[in-house]
Amino acid sequence: MKREKEMTEGVLSRRNDAMKVLYDRYAASLLGLCCRYCTFREDAEDVLHEGFIKILEHLDGFRSEHDGALLAWMKRIMVNTALNHLRDRQRSEFHAITFASGANQEYEEEPDLFGPILTSISQEVLLKMITSLPVGYRTVFNLYVFEEFTHKEIAAVLHCSENTSKSQLSKARALLRNKIQRVLQTEKAITHGQLQTSDR
Amino acid sequence: MDNYKHPIDEYFREALKDYEPVPSDRSRDAFLESAGRSIKRSRIRRNRWFLAAFLLLAGAGSLSTWLMFNENHDAPRVTVSTLTPSPLPSPNFTPSKQNGKAETGPELVITESARPEIPTLISFNASPASDSATSLQTFTSGLPEEPSMPDHRMDETTLPEYRAEPSLEPPDEAAKPPYRVEQDGTETERGPDKSASILLSRNGASVTVGVSYTPEWMFNTLEGDNFAHNAALEGTFRFGRYSIRTGAGVSVTKGTHEVAIRYNDYIGSYKALDSITFAWNPEHTQLIPTLYLTNQDVFDSLILQEEHAVVRRYTYLQVPLILGYDFISRPRFTLGVRTGPVLSILLGSRQLSANYDPGKDKIIMVNQITPDRIQMNWQVMGGINFSYLCSRRWGLELEPEARYYFNSVYEPSDITQKPWSIGIRAAVNFNFSIKK
Numbered sequence A: 001m002k003r004e005k006e007m008t009e010g011v012l013s014r015r016n017d018a019m020k021v022l023y024d025r026y027a028a029s030l031l032g033l034c035c036r037y038c039t040f041r042e043d044a045e046d047v048l049h050e051g052f053i054k055i056l057e058h059l060d061g062f063r064s065e066h067d068g069a070l071l072a073w074m075k076r077i078m079v080n081t082a083l084n085h086l087r088d089r090q091r092s093e094f095h096a097i098t099f100a101s102g103a104n105q106e107y108e109e110e111p112d113l114f115g116p117i118l119t120s121i122s123q124e125v126l127l128k129m130i131t132s133l134p135v136g137y138r139t140v141f142n143l144y145v146f147e148e149f150t151h152k153e154i155a156a157v158l159h160c161s162e163n164t165s166k167s168q169l170s171k172a173r174a175l176l177r178n179k180i181q182r183v184l185q186t187e188k189a190i191t192h193g194q195l196q197t198s199d200r
Numbered sequence B: 001m002d003n004y005k006h007p008i009d010e011y012f013r014e015a016l017k018d019y020e021p022v023p024s025d026r027s028r029d030a031f032l033e034s035a036g037r038s039i040k041r042s043r044i045r046r047n048r049w050f051l052a053a054f055l056l057l058a059g060a061g062s063l064s065t066w067l068m069f070n071e072n073h074d075a076p077r078v079t080v081s082t083l084t085p086s087p088l089p090s091p092n093f094t095p096s097k098q099n100g101k102a103e104t105g106p107e108l109v110i111t112e113s114a115r116p117e118i119p120t121l122i123s124f125n126a127s128p129a130s131d132s133a134t135s136l137q138t139f140t141s142g143l144p145e146e147p148s149m150p151d152h153r154m155d156e157t158t159l160p161e162y163r164a165e166p167s168l169e170p171p172d173e174a175a176k177p178p179y180r181v182e183q184d185g186t187e188t189e190r191g192p193d194k195s196a197s198i199l200l201s202r203n204g205a206s207v208t209v210g211v212s213y214t215p216e217w218m219f220n221t222l223e224g225d226n227f228a229h230n231a232a233l234e235g236t237f238r239f240g241r242y243s244i245r246t247g248a249g250v251s252v253t254k255g256t257h258e259v260a261i262r263y264n265d266y267i268g269s270y271k272a273l274d275s276i277t278f279a280w281n282p283e284h285t286q287l288i289p290t291l292y293l294t295n296q297d298v299f300d301s302l303i304l305q306e307e308h309a310v311v312r313r314y315t316y317l318q319v320p321l322i323l324g325y326d327f328i329s330r331p332r333f334t335l336g337v338r339t340g341p342v343l344s345i346l347l348g349s350r351q352l353s354a355n356y357d358p359g360k361d362k363i364i365m366v367n368q369i370t371p372d373r374i375q376m377n378w379q380v381m382g383g384i385n386f387s388y389l390c391s392r393r394w395g396l397e398l399e400p401e402a403r404y405y406f407n408s409v410y411e412p413s414d415i416t417q418k419p420w421s422i423g424i425r426a427a428v429n430f431n432f433s434i435k436k
Helices: A002-012 A016-037 A041-061 A069-089 A123-131 A135-146 A151-158 A162-199 B007-016 B025-069 B130-142
Strands: B205-219 B226-239 B242-280 B287-329 B333-351 B362-368 B376-389 B394-405 B420-435
Touching: A002 A016, A002 A041, A016 A041, A016 A069, A016 A123, A016 A135, A016 B025, A041 A069, A041 B025, A069 A135, A123 A135, A123 A162, A123 B007, A135 A151, A135 A162, A135 B007, A151 A162, A162 B007, B205 B242, B205 B394, B226 B287, B226 B420, B242 B333, B287 B362, B287 B376, B333 B394
Parallel strands: none
Antiparallel strands: B205 B226, B205 B420, B226 B242, B242 B287, B242 B362, B287 B333, B333 B376, B376 B394, B394 B420
C-alpha cells in the first residue's frame, strides 16, 4: 500500500516517471478488461487510453484505503469508459425481450446442463468467444460475471429492466456454451483424427 | 450478485482473471504524450489561479498601502487675506476693550445706531492720550492698505519639488527566462518545462508586455525620507540573455512644502466712532445723538514668524530605458542584472493638507522655505532581476533595485543634495511572440 500511495502521490505531483510506473503496472490488466467489452483490439486500446486520461484527471479525488483499492477504482473508471464507448458506437445494443404472457413475468434460470469443462481452452479463444457475442449480451455478461454487478445494478447502468438483464445474461451463457461445445467437438475431432492418422 | 454460481460464469471468470495483454508501444507512447499535455493544462490551470492570487494580493497590497499613506486632509482652498480695518479713529480717542464704561456727554441721550454694524456703544476717553496716539501710530504703521497676501495654498511654483521616486521602470521583460529548447528524450518531473513549445530558445528573441508595481523609499531629500508608489506598463525585447526594457509609468509621491509666515498677533478689537448725528426730539427739548461705529481690530506691533508645512501629492510620468543581462538562465527562471536611465516628468500636484489658518492674526509676509520641484529629472537605476515563467505566456518578476538621482528634485540648482532610493519591483508579463 505504501508503494501504491507513493506512486499515487507521484502522479498527483505530475511526475512523468510516476505516470510511467502507473501505466506499466496497470495497463495490461485494464486492457484485458477493455478487450472483453470491445470487439476489436484497436477499440480496446482506445478505451484504455481514454480511461487512463480520466484516471489522471480524477486521481486527486481517490483515497486509498487498502491494497488493491486503486486497481478496483481504476477498473470502475475503465468499465464506465468502455460503456460510454459502446453507447457512442452502437445505439441499439440491447435486444428487447418480450415475454408471451406479461412483462412482469419472473424469468426462471434454466437448469444447469452444462457440466464441468474438462478441457482447458486458451484465454485468447475464450476472449474471442466473448467478443463474438452481440454487444448487449457481451456487456451484461461482462458486468455480471467479471464486475460482479447485480441485475438491479446492471439495469440501472444500462437503462433497462432487470428481466432484460437476466434474459441477456441467459442468452449469453447459451451462446457461450454452444461455442465451447463446438470447440470441444472440434478438438475431439482433431484428436481422434490424429489418432486415426497415427494408427495408419 | 446472485448467490447461484453458474458454471459458465465461474469458468470464464477463473480462466480470464489473469488475462493481461500487453499494450502496444503506440498506445503507451500516445498515453504518455497525452499525459504530458494534461500535465501542462493542469499546471497552466493551477498557475492561472496562482497568477490570479498574485494579482489580487498585489492589488490589495497597493490599495492598502495607498490608503494607509494617503492623508487626504481635504483642505479647503481658503485664501488668506489680511484683515483690513476701517478708517482709523481719531488720535484723540484711545481704543479700549469693548464694554467699557461709557462716558456720557452733557444732556446727550445716547442711543444705539440704526446701523447694524454698530450694535453697542462704547465709552470714549475724550482726553487725548499720548499712549493712545502711540498705539494708534502702531495701528497706522501696522495696518497697510491690504497687502496682497500670496495664496497660502502654495502653488506648484512655490512648493519644493520633492521627487520621491520615479522608479517606474518597466519590468524586465528581458528577464523572462529563456527556455532551452531541448528535445532530448529525458524528461524531468516538469517535462513540459523543457518542451520547445513553451520555452524560449536562448538564442531566440521575444517580445513581452507587462505591468509592474514598485514601492520605493527615498532618502537624502530635503523633506527627509519619502515613500512613492510606482506603476508602469512596460515592454521588453529579449534576445538571448540580453534584454531592453522600456515603457511608461506613473509615479505618485507625497511631499511637504514649508513656508515661513510673518504676522502680527491679534490683540483684540474695538468699535471706532465714525460719525455722530444729532436730531431734536419731538418736543424740541433735547438733541438726540446717533453714533455710527465700526469694528476695529488691534494687532500687536511685534512681528512673529511661524513655519507651516503643506502636504502635496506629486504625480510623475516615468520613461525608463533598462538594459539587462541574465547570468543565470533556466527553463523556468532566470536571474540577471538590470541597469539604465530613467526620465521623470512632473505631471501635476495636488494639495492634500489644509491651508494655513491665521485666525485673526494679520499676515505680513510669506517666505518659501522648501524649494519648488523641477519639472524633469534623470535617474540611473540598478537592480537584480529574478523572473519565473508560469506558463507559455505568463511570467512573474521580482526585482530589488536602487536608484540615484543625477540632479536634485528641487528647482534651485545650488542644492547639491541628491536623493537616492531603494525599491522592490514586482511585475506580471505576457509573452507575445516567440521566435527561435
